[in-house]
Amino acid sequence: MEKIRVAINGYGVIGKRVADAVHLQEDMELAGVCDVITDWRIQMAVLKKYPVFASDDMFKTKMNEAGINSSGTLNDLLASSDIIVDCTPKKIAAQNIELYKKLGKKFILQGGEKHEATGHSFSAENNYATAINLDATRVVSCNTTSIVRTLTALKNAGLLLKARGTLLRRATDPWESHLTGIMNTLVPEKDIPSHQGPDAQSVDPSFNVITSAVKVPETLSHLHYWNVQLTRKTDKEEVLDAFNKSTRIAMIEYSDELAANNTVKELMLAIGRPYGDMYEVALWQDMLKVVGDEVFYAYLVDNQAIVIPETIDAIRALTGIEPDAEKSILKTNESLGVKQSFY
Amino acid sequence: MEKIRVAINGYGVIGKRVADAVHLQEDMELAGVCDVITDWRIQMAVLKKYPVFASDDMFKTKMNEAGINSSGTLNDLLASSDIIVDCTPKKIAAQNIELYKKLGKKFILQGGEKHEATGHSFSAENNYATAINLDATRVVSCNTTSIVRTLTALKNAGLLLKARGTLLRRATDPWESHLTGIMNTLVPEKDIPSHQGPDAQSVDPSFNVITSAVKVPETLSHLHYWNVQLTRKTDKEEVLDAFNKSTRIAMIEYSDELAANNTVKELMLAIGRPYGDMYEVALWQDMLKVVGDEVFYAYLVDNQAIVIPETIDAIRALTGIEPDAEKSILKTNESLGVKQSFY
Numbered sequence: 001m002e003k004i005r006v007a008i009n010g011y012g013v014i015g016k017r018v019a020d021a022v023h024l025q026e027d028m029e030l031a032g033v034c035d036v037i038t039d040w041r042i043q044m045a046v047l048k049k050y051p052v053f054a055s056d057d058m059f060k061t062k063m064n065e066a067g068i069n070s071s072g073t074l075n076d077l078l079a080s081s082d083i084i085v086d087c088t089p090k091k092i093a094a095q096n097i098e099l100y101k102k103l104g105k106k107f108i109l110q111g112g113e114k115h116e117a118t119g120h121s122f123s124a125e126n127n128y129a130t131a132i133n134l135d136a137t138r139v140v141s142c143n144t145t146s147i148v149r150t151l152t153a154l155k156n157a158g159l160l161l162k163a164r165g166t167l168l169r170r171a172t173d174p175w176e177s178h179l180t181g182i183m184n185t186l187v188p189e190k191d192i193p194s195h196q197g198p199d200a201q202s203v204d205p206s207f208n209v210i211t212s213a214v215k216v217p218e219t220l221s222h223l224h225y226w227n228v229q230l231t232r233k234t235d236k237e238e239v240l241d242a243f244n245k246s247t248r249i250a251m252i253e254y255s256d257e258l259a260a261n262n263t264v265k266e267l268m269l270a271i272g273r274p275y276g277d278m279y280e281v282a283l284w285q286d287m288l289k290v291v292g293d294e295v296f297y298a299y300l301v302d303n304q305a306i307v308i309p310e311t312i313d314a315i316r317a318l319t320g321i322e323p324d325a326e327k328s329i330l331k332t333n334e335s336l337g338v339k340q341s342f343y
Numbered sequence: 344m345e346k347i348r349v350a351i352n353g354y355g356v357i358g359k360r361v362a363d364a365v366h367l368q369e370d371m372e373l374a375g376v377c378d379v380i381t382d383w384r385i386q387m388a389v390l391k392k393y394p395v396f397a398s399d400d401m402f403k404t405k406m407n408e409a410g411i412n413s414s415g416t417l418n419d420l421l422a423s424s425d426i427i428v429d430c431t432p433k434k435i436a437a438q439n440i441e442l443y444k445k446l447g448k449k450f451i452l453q454g455g456e457k458h459e460a461t462g463h464s465f466s467a468e469n470n471y472a473t474a475i476n477l478d479a480t481r482v483v484s485c486n487t488t489s490i491v492r493t494l495t496a497l498k499n500a501g502l503l504l505k506a507r508g509t510l511l512r513r514a515t516d517p518w519e520s521h522l523t524g525i526m527n528t529l530v531p532e533k534d535i536p537s538h539q540g541p542d543a544q545s546v547d548p549s550f551n552v553i554t555s556a557v558k559v560p561e562t563l564s565h566l567h568y569w570n571v572q573l574t575r576k577t578d579k580e581e582v583l584d585a586f587n588k589s590t591r592i593a594m595i596e597y598s599d600e601l602a603a604n605n606t607v608k609e610l611m612l613a614i615g616r617p618y619g620d621m622y623e624v625a626l627w628q629d630m631l632k633v634v635g636d637e638v639f640y641a642y643l644v645d646n647q648a649i650v651i652p653e654t655i656d657a658i659r660a661l662t663g664i665e666p667d668a669e670k671s672i673l674k675t676n677e678s679l680g681v682k683q684s685f686y
Contacts, residue, residue: 164507164570166509166568168511168529168557168559182603183561184560184561184562184563184605185561185563185603185604185605186511186559186561186566186603186604187602187603188566188597188602188603188627188630188641190597190598190602190629190630191630191632192630192631192632192639192640192641193632193634193639210570210634210637210639212568212570212639212641214511214566214568214641216511216529216559216560216561217527217559217560217561218526218527218528218529218559218560219527220527220528223529223531223557225509225555225557227507227553227555227570254531254533255533259530259531259533260525260528260529260530260531261528261529262527262528284531286533287531287533287534287535288535289534289535289536291536291553294553296535296536296553296555297535298531298535298555298557
């Protein structure tokens with residue numbers, strides 16, 4: 001079978017991770033990565049021997065001046081690719097869409113874009129099937145991905161009635177915390193409900209979900225607290241069984257000294273994950289509490305990594321190279337080492 | 344009328360504030376403050392001309408060596424006081440109780456102690472009347488005080504069915520953040536439900552309340568997010584009316600650039616509050632959202648200051664010098680400048 005040629009437009013926090021993940025897939029080939037930067041960040045792509053493209057002739061000249069041997073411009077990259085994963089910043093992505101459409105290329109947007117930009121919002125365990133052979137989809141954001149994963153698990157078990165969540169959002173990505181950090185404060189999102197609830201509904205309109213969100217002065221991961229009203233009284237075992245049906249929710253134990261974001265990050269580094277990435281929703285098993293027909297739980301979301309396996313699955317769905325959601329998810333999980341238990 | 348003589352045992356974060364507040368009351372007299380420290384902290388009491396006592400003869404000698412003219416020992420202070428506000432650290436307070444009882448002195452404990460230590464837990468707007476002429480009470484903690492205030496307001500309006508809260512707890516007090524801070528992480532409380540829900544029930548057993556709590560890397564205040572199921576569908580106006588019945592809940596507007604803990608702290612300093620203290624629950628009026636029969640809201644809790652007016656009221660209740668809750672609350676509010684609107 002011929003490999004799908006994947007272009008990555010934008011080699012930032014997400015783009016560089018998607019590139020590495022594509023590189024690991026047996027049914028995909030990295031056509032190249034495209035950006036406008038000429039500093040250490042793009043040098044990492046050179047080091048990995050990824051074909052590097054510049055967004056236009058001007059940036060191609062700049063790259064060449066910086067000693068980066070670019071393989072051409074964005075147009076060259078697009079011409080030789082089957083599908084584009086757009087990982088450029090918000091406003092730029094919106095402009096790119098027209099170009100992809102004009103060239104008749106399939107494309108994937110990040111969660112920062114609007115649902116309307118593609119008309120489809122993707123989360124593998126929920127709606128892979130509806131994305132097959134579409135021209136475009138949007139992989140929902142890190143927070144939304146975690147919400148859809150966990151609520152899908154409860155829904156599939158027939159337990160989900162309504163979900164109310166408080167989201168503690170990391171203030172900024174680690175690599176740019178010298179630029180956009182916050183310190184010794186908490187910054188609520190202005191609107192309650194916050195946007196993540198409706199965003200989860202863009203994947204699955206059946207969810208009764210309302211979220212509130214607040215930015216906190218740390219960079220390691222998001223932390224969600226949930227109170228879910230279940231369809232009936234149940235026990236902890238049944239709820240854990242429901243979550244364990246997802247291959248992308250990993251259980252962690254607070255009592256095993258995994259008592260905070262930083263210890264879980266250190267665990268990811270200890271098991272050898274690139275960048276210490278955590279693709280899974282890490283849910284504290286021992287903290288989870290069932291009270292009558294309600295369940296209370298908390299989990300961590302690695303905002304840089306959780307969408308990476310989703311993006312790989314979205315590539316398979318749009319291109320139709322794997323019509324079976326479960327098979328794609330398992331391939332992706334195996335290639336990236338996604339697991340339900342870290343040790 | 345003779346003034347009530349109040350002793351403060353422990354001149355720390357709470358003790359020094361209670362001393363200042365007692366000093367402001369027309370019906371009270373500060374008999375003195377007692378501690379074991381000889382550094383700048385107790386020098387502040389000397390500066391304010393408060394009678395300073397040492398917990399025993401050894402510490403009296405140490406104080407004298409440090410040039411602090413102590414008025415005697417704890418026993419001397421207790422002998423000349425009508426009531427003791429114990430503001431000592433956790434384990435020490437438990438030991439003091441026996442002493443107070445032996446001397447037949449009324450006393451007030453802080454929220455860190457157990458309900459059983461006094462058999463009564465106090466929050467002025469909820470249960471002042473039940474504390475009148477008791478021998479002892481416990482002013483519940485900062486978080487619990489805020490919960491009881493807000494839920495009491497909803498209960499009094501006939502709106503409260505059940506309340507579910509996520510509590511973002513400041514990591515430590517500002518003055519000791521060089522000793523016990525946390526950085527770039529989030530530290531959940533191990534148990535869900537966290538202890539604050541049951542603690543609120545120690546004041547008012549009718550509350551159906553469940554909380555989760557997480558320590559965050561900032562020192563300015565706690566931030567609570569609540570989802571309250573109401574007894575019926577209503578609108579925002581009715582919920583705001585309910586909150587406005589409390590004289591110790593102040594409304595703030597996110598859209599007036601009060602978008603985070605630090606801006607609210609700066610506001611407290613700007614209006615001239617000592618230490619920038621905020622005695623009120625500061626609730627974001629514009630963020631508050633009613634959805635059907637549910638209300639979602641967020642507020643800030645100054646963990647160093649919110650219990651101060653409560654403690655003043657508890658003194659009046661225990662000593663019986665003011666049998667009317669509302670009158671005591673108004674006296675306290677006026678003396679400290681507690682308000683429902685900051686400007």
